Amino acid sequence: MAAAKQVNIAIIGAGGVGKCFLGQLETLAQRRPSPKLVLTYISTSKKAIYNSDYAAITINDVFSKLASSSQAPLAPPKLIEYLKSSGSKTVLVDNTSSQDVADAYPLFLGNGISIVTPNKKAFSGSYKLWQEIFSAAEQSGAKVYHESSVGAGLPVISTLNDLVNTGDEVTKIEGVFSGTMSFLFNSFAPTSGKGGQWSAEVRKAKELGYTEPDPRDDLNGLDVARKLTILARHAGLEVESPTSFPVQSLIPKELESVATGDEFLEKLPAFDSQMEETKAAAEKEGKVVRFVGSIDVASKQVKVGLEKFDLSHPIAALKGSDNIISFYTKRYGSNPLIIQGAGAGGEVTAMGVTSDLIKVLSQVA
Numbered sequence: 001m002a003a004a005k006q007v008n009i010a011i012i013g014a015g016g017v018g019k020c021f022l023g024q025l026e027t028l029a030q031r032r033p034s035p036k037l038v039l040t041y042i043s044t045s046k047k048a049i050y051n052s053d054y055a056a057i058t059i060n061d062v063f064s065k066l067a068s069s070s071q072a073p074l075a076p077p078k079l080i081e082y083l084k085s086s087g088s089k090t091v092l093v094d095n096t097s098s099q100d101v102a103d104a105y106p107l108f109l110g111n112g113i114s115i116v117t118p119n120k121k122a123f124s125g126s127y128k129l130w131q132e133i134f135s136a137a138e139q140s141g142a143k144v145y146h147e148s149s150v151g152a153g154l155p156v157i158s159t160l161n162d163l164v165n166t167g168d169e170v171t172k173i174e175g176v177f178s179g180t181m182s183f184l185f186n187s188f189a190p191t192s193g194k195g196g197q198w199s200a201e202v203r204k205a206k207e208l209g210y211t212e213p214d215p216r217d218d219l220n221g222l223d224v225a226r227k228l229t230i231l232a233r234h235a236g237l238e239v240e241s242p243t244s245f246p247v248q249s250l251i252p253k254e255l256e257s258v259a260t261g262d263e264f265l266e267k268l269p270a271f272d273s274q275m276e277e278t279k280a281a282a283e284k285e286g287k288v289v290r291f292v293g294s295i296d297v298a299s300k301q302v303k304v305g306l307e308k309f310d311l312s313h314p315i316a317a318l319k320g321s322d323n324i325i326s327f328y329t330k331r332y333g334s335n336p337l338i339i340q341g342a343g344a345g346g347e348v349t350a351m352g353v354t355s356d357l358i359k360v361l362s363q364v365a
C-alpha cells in the first residue's frame with residue numbers, strides 16, 4: 001500500500017494572525033486528511049519549537065510550549081537545512097511583518113519550499129526582490145501566494161490575476177485599502193452622528209488587531225502604499241517601491257521622530273485638533289473625509305491620501321474595517337468589478353492565508 005502523502009508546515013510568527021491561522025490549520029487538517037499536514041516548526045521572534053526527528057508539534061498547546069521553549073528561532077539558511085532534511089514537501093507560512101524574513105523568500109523558494117503569507121514586505125519592497133521571488137519559484141517549481149497582503153482575506157489579488165490572465169485590460173484600480181483607516185474614519189467622521197476622538201479610535205484599532213504591529217505604519221500611509229505597489233505590479237506596472245509615488249501621511253509633524261509606537265500613542269491625543277480641523281473642513285462642504293488610493297494603469301500614476309466624499313458615496317458609507325476595491329477594466333466597462341468586506345482582523349486575514357495553503361497543497365501534494 002502506498003504511504004499517505006505528507007506535507008510539512010513551518011510557521012514563522014504567532015501573533016494576532018498567526019494564532020487564528022493555527023486554529024484554521026487544525027480545522028483544515030481534520031477536514032482534509034490527505035495530504036497529512038504536519039507542523040514541524042513554529043517560531044516567534046524569540047522562541048521556536050522543532051524536533052530533530054520531525055515529530056508533529058501539537059497545535060492545542062503550542063503557545064504554552066512556545067512560552068517555555070529554550071529553542072531559539074533558526075536563521076533562514078539553518079531553517080532551510082532543517083526543513084529540507086525531512087525529505088517531505090514543505091510550506092512556509094510567514095505570519096510576521098518582518099523585512100528580514102521577506103528578504104529570504106528567494107532562498108526558501110529556490111530550495112523548493114513554497115510560501116503563503118499575509119506579509120506585504122516581500123512583494124512591496126524593491127522591484128529586484130519581487131523579480132527574484134518569482135524567478136526562484138519558477139526555477140524550482142515551489143509556489144508562492146500572498147492573498148492576504150491586500151484586503152486581508154478578500155479575493156483581491158486572485159481576482160486581479162484572473163482578470164489579467166484571461167486577457168482583460170485593467171485600466172484603473174481604486175478604493176479603500178486599509179482596514180485601520182476605514183475603521184478610523186468610519187468611527188471618527190461617520191456620515192451621521194458626532195464620531196469619536198481621533199487618538200482614542202487609533203488605540204481601539206490597535207486593540208481590535210487591525211493595525212500593523214506599529215500603528216504608525218498605517219497612519220503614515222505606507223501600508224496602503226505597499227498594497228497599491230503590490231496591485232500595480234500584478235497589473236503589470238514596474239513600480240520601484242512604495243515610496244516612489246505621492247503618499248499622504250497622517251502622522252503629526254511634531255511626532256515624526258518619536259522613538260516607539262507606544263510613545264506615539266501616548267502623545268497623539270495632544271494633536272487631535274489637527275484631524276478635527278480636517279473633518280470640519282469637509283463637513284462645511286457637506287462631505288466626509290476618507291483615506292483612499294488609486295492606480296491609473298495607463299498613465300502609471302499611483303497615489304494615496306485623504307479625499308472628501310459626498311455622504312451618499314459608497315466609500316463614505318463603509319462600516320467597520322471594510323475595504324472597497326473597484327477594478328475598472330475593458331470588459332467591465334463603466335461599471336467596475338467591486339470587492340467589499342472586512343479588510344483587517346485576525347480571522348479574516350488567516351482565512352486568506354489558509355485558502356492560499358489549500359491552493360498550494362492542490363499543486364504540490
Ligand SMILES: NC(=O)C1=CN([C@@H]2O[C@H](COP(=O)(O)OP(=O)(O)OC[C@H]3O[C@@H](n4cnc5c(N)ncnc54)[C@H](OP(=O)(O)O)[C@@H]3O)[C@@H](O)[C@H]2O)C=CC1
Pocket residue numbers: 012013014015016017018043044045046047073095096097098100101118119120148149151152179209210211212213343344345346349
Ligand atoms: N492584522 C491584520 O488585520 C492583518 C495583518 N496582515 C499582516 O499579517 C502579518 C501579521 O500581522 P499580526 O499577526 O497582526 O502581527 P503581530 O504583531 O500580532 O504578530 C507578529 C508575529 O510575528 C513574530 N515576528 C516578528 N518578527 C519576527 C521574526 N523576525 N522572526 C520570527 N518571528 C517574528 C512576532 O513575534 P514576537 O511576538 O516575538 O515579536 C509575532 O509572533 C503582518 O505582516 C501584517 O501586515 C495582513 C492583513 C491584515
Ligand SMILES: N[C@@H](CC=O)C(=O)O
Pocket residue numbers: 148149150151152177178179180181210211212218223343344345
Ligand atoms: N494594518 C492593515 C492590516 C491589513 O493589511 C490594515 O489596517 O489594513
Ligand code: NA
Pocket residue numbers: 147148149150151152153154155156157352
Ligand atoms: Na486579499
